[in-house]
Amino acid sequence: VSTASRAGLDTRRLALDVLLEVETHGAFADAALGRGLSERASWPAKDRAFATRLVYGSIAWQRRLDWIADHWARPRSERLDPEVRLCLRLGLFQLFFSDRIPSFAAVDTSVELAKSRRPAAARLVNAVLRRAIRERPPSPPEGRTAEELGIRWSHPDWIVRRWIAERGVEDTARLLAANNEAAPLALRMPGDGVERERAKDRLAARGIVGRPGRFSPSAWIVDGGGFPEPDDGVVAQGEASQLVVHLLADHARAGQVLDACAAPGGKSSALAEIADRDGVVTAIDLHRPGLLRARELCEQAGIRSPLLARADARRPPFRGAVFDAALVDAPCSGVGTLRSHPEIRWRLRPGDLEDLTARQRAILDAVEPLVRPGGALVYATCSLFRAENEDVVAAFLSSHSEWRAVDSAPHLPEPARDLARDGALRTWPHEHGLDGFFAVRLERAIG
Numbered sequence: 376v377s378t379a380s381r382a383g384l385d386t387r388r389l390a391l392d393v394l395l396e397v398e399t400h401g402a403f404a405d406a407a408l409g410r411g412l413s414e415r416a417s418w419p420a421k422d423r424a425f426a427t428r429l430v431y432g433s434i435a436w437q438r439r440l441d442w443i444a445d446h447w448a449r450p451r452s453e454r455l456d457p458e459v460r461l462c463l464r465l466g467l468f469q470l471f472f473s474d475r476i477p478s479f480a481a482v483d484t485s486v487e488l489a490k491s492r493r494p495a496a497a498r499l500v501n502a503v504l505r506r507a508i509r510e511r512p513p514s515p516p517e518g519r520t521a522e523e524l525g526i527r528w529s530h531p532d533w534i535v536r537r538w539i540a541e542r543g544v545e546d547t548a549r550l551l552a553a554n555n556e557a558a559p560l561a562l563r564m565p566g567d568g569v570e571r572e573r574a575k576d577r578l579a580a581r582g583i584v585g586r587p588g589r590f591s592p593s594a595w596i597v598d599g600g601g602f603p604e605p606d607d608g609v610v611a612q613g614e615a616s617q618l619v620v621h622l623l624a625d626h627a628r629a630g631q632v633l634d635a636c637a638a639p640g641g642k643s644s645a646l647a648e649i650a651d652r653d654g655v656v657t658a659i660d661l662h663r664p665g666l667l668r669a670r671e672l673c674e675q676a677g678i679r680s681p682l683l684a685r686a687d688a689r690r691p692p693f694r695g696a697v698f699d700a701a702l703v704d705a706p707c708s709g710v711g712t713l714r715s716h717p718e719i720r721w722r723l724r725p726g727d728l729e730d731l732t733a734r735q736r737a738i739l740d741a742v743e744p745l746v747r748p749g750g751a752l753v754y755a756t757c758s759l760f761r762a763e764n765e766d767v768v769a770a771f772l773s774s775h776s777e778w779r780a781v782d783s784a785p786h787l788p789e790p791a792r793d794l795a796r797d798g799a800l801r802t803w804p805h806e807h808g809l810d811g812f813f814a815v816r817l818e819r820a821i822g
């Protein structure tokens with residue numbers, strides 16, 4: 376076996392192992408892949424990028440790939456052993472959703488993997504993939520129903536149905552397509568110009584090049600791969616996520632700010648950077664390891680860490696209106712981040728939304744009394760469902776008469792002001808190339 380083909384099999388084997396962890400153990404793709412890649416530090420960047428593409432693409436396109444396989448495979452893919460189903464997905468993804476991979480490499484490696492894991496099914500994998508090349512896959516449905524769009528763009532019907540009801544068919548189709556694209560790696564650079572230039576130089580010295588973000592002045596978008604090291608002094612954080620903290624930056628600069636759902640610290644560390652020496656950030660979360668990550672991020676970026684406490688934001692350990700502002704970056708479905716968490720769409724159940732919105736409302740209800748009169752409360756999610764966004768805010772406002780929603784636009788950096796719709800910050804994968812975020816600033820009456 377030549378070195379090249381061994382590398383080819385190794386990358387696909389890693390992809391298969393990660394896919395299996397995601398499919399059968401409920402792992403998150405990014406975490407499982409991160410673990411796998413960190414054990415293979417000697418792999419060249421192109422192999423790491425290829426394994427990453429195989430994992431994310433096979434998960435994003437899963438429904439469509441199974442639909443193609445079912446054209447030929449008996450039993451149908453849902454009844455196949457998971458490893459066999461995953462070998463088929465990997466093969467079909469390479470054949471039809473990935474440029475520049477020779478057909479024979481896609482087929483041979485999938486059959487090899489099947490042989491090593493489920494020898495009895497290797498013939499099935501071989502037969503399906505060869506027929507797929509010979510006969511070409513069926514064209515996806517062209518129609519406008521949730522099921523047709525769901526097969527074509529590989530999302531579950533219930534999510535598509537919700538978006539069609541909220542946004543119409545055309546816009547939903549564009550959103551679904553964008554959710555299957557790879558999200559670029561965005562970094563948050565230090566705010567100060569000199570520091571920023573130094574950080575860019577450090578990255579460039581390791582071959583990581585990029586360009587400024589379109590909307591967030593602190594964003595740097597990496598072109599062509601590479602990942603920062605802890606001592607680069609930058610934080611990997613999506614551009615939309617970077618924008619959220621601007622909605623409470625005025626208070627963070629010199630006041631007391633609470634981050635009520637802080638792990639893993641992306642926004643806490645950004646708030647701490649704004650607070651610098653004059654403001655005080657307190658970060659709480661249920662998840663202790665994630666909370667400690669907030670401190671690590673600050674240490675790496677040379678920022679004073681927030682005060683940290685493991686706590687339930689529905690029963691926060693504070694008495695009285697002690698904060699000038701609070702951020703509730705609420706636990707949510709995460710459907711705004713399908714580009715980088717493609718598995719969420721297959722895991723989420725319609726009933727989960729009820730639990731999530733109940734929790735979102737309970738956190739807001741418990742955090743609100745901690746903000747002083749005249750202070751601000753920012754509610755944010757990375758959801759694109761009205762139920763978790765506008766509806767939660769409307770329910771809150773209807774039961775809390777001293778609070779009102781204000782326009783986000785004046786609080787956002789100039790290039791991002793057009794992202795405010797009906798007062799809230801709204802970002803969309805298909806419109807802006809950003810993760811889907813919702814954030815609104817509420818203000819408490821003075822007295």
Ligand SMILES: C[S@@+](CC[C@H](N)C(=O)[O-])C[C@H]1O[C@@H](n2cnc3c(N)ncnc32)[C@H](O)[C@@H]1O
Binds near residue numbers: 635641660665689
């Ligand atoms: C969207 S994430 C926060 C992301 C974080 N703000 C950042 O920018 O890195 C939501 C967080 O809410 C936390 N969470 C869920 N329920 C909570 C509760 N009742 N109290 C506090 N934190 C909670 C989860 O552990 C999770 O870390």
